[in-house]
Amino acid sequence: MKYESASLLIAFIGLTSAAPTPFAAPKNTFSIPKAMLRSVRLAAREVPQEQSHNKFLTGVRAALDLDNPAGIVDPVFGLLGNAAAAEGAGTITNLDCLHQATADQAFTNAKAAGDVVGMTNSLLYAALERNTGSVGQKSVLCTDKAVNAEIQAIQQHQDPASDGAAATNKAIVLELAVQLQAIGADPQDSLLSGTFAPGDVNDNTGAGNTCDTADDAEGCIFTQNLLVEDATADEIAAAVSAGGAGAATGAAAANETAAASDSTDDECAVASAGTTADATDNAGAAAGNNVQTFTGNLGGPPPAVIESSGDRPFSINDVTFVNAGAALQRSCAVQNNACANVVNSGGDGSVADCNAQEQACNAAASA
Structure with a gap:
């Protein structure tokens, strides 16, 4: 993902939307005024992509609201670069791991409630691409251990224009499919965690081929048909049958990694x-x-x-x-x-x- 570029104030308006089927979630209790008060320094920041998969953020928000001991303001912060994420991290100090920590807590809550939909949302959210400072830049991996093995198995998608992104993102989707199958969800839904077509790494605007519509409850990547699937249905079925993404992808699963790249304003x-x-x-x-x-x-x-x-x-x-x-x-x-x-x-x-x-x-x- 690219640098933050849309008003967070507008973004929070979109955070109240309900998730559509099949990822419906209980009515969320997210407080817009509270979030705005805790994020006043971000009021003019721009956030260009983290709302592209809105329905998963809504589902994770509902699960996180059940128990949020770290005081994470909202799942959207886990998808931002570190400088912006700090404003909504609660007591999470390793900002490279805010994304994982948010997914992990939401998964824990959904699992305790026997909510397969909530667990599904949490896994899909964990695989979403995070913002980085420019087209083609990789986001930093979290190296902390997650509470839930299902979340630990998932990495975030990488910018599709980054080195080796096709192989990396395919491996992520296939592993996600295995985890979805394990909790009783549809493994083919792993494809919904995908990102956009690669942008131009020479584009200094950092725009890429993205969207970020705050009031699109489904998510603009879906409603605008911008999602690029990382694998085929047959590849997902083969990975699930084999019990792991590596069995279906061979060396491709290990060919490239979603690793740290050069430091930027928001990424370290x-x-x-x-x-x-x-x-x-x-x-x-x-x-x-x-x-x-x-x-x-x-x-x-x-x-x-x-x-x-x-x-x-x-x-x-x-x-x-x-x-x-x-x-x-x-x-x-x-x-x-x-x-x-x-x-x-x-x-x-x-x-x-x-x-x-x-x-x-x-x-x-x-x-």
């Missing part, structure tokens, strides 16, 4: 505290078989991907995955974030070097 390549230690300490894990073979160590080695038994046999620290492709992709991304953290702290190399290392890591995973 710095990883959360402790990422470097995680990447280093985990590299020598003794339990099980480490299937991460990449040996690059700029900023520290990639965390080990341990293969064991069970339904989710691949793990990084305590985070588990159904298939090796997704796990290796995450391992390379964690290393990249740790590398950027070292560079931004005055260490050797550059963010470009970190990104080149990540590409080599993904290439090793798909070899």
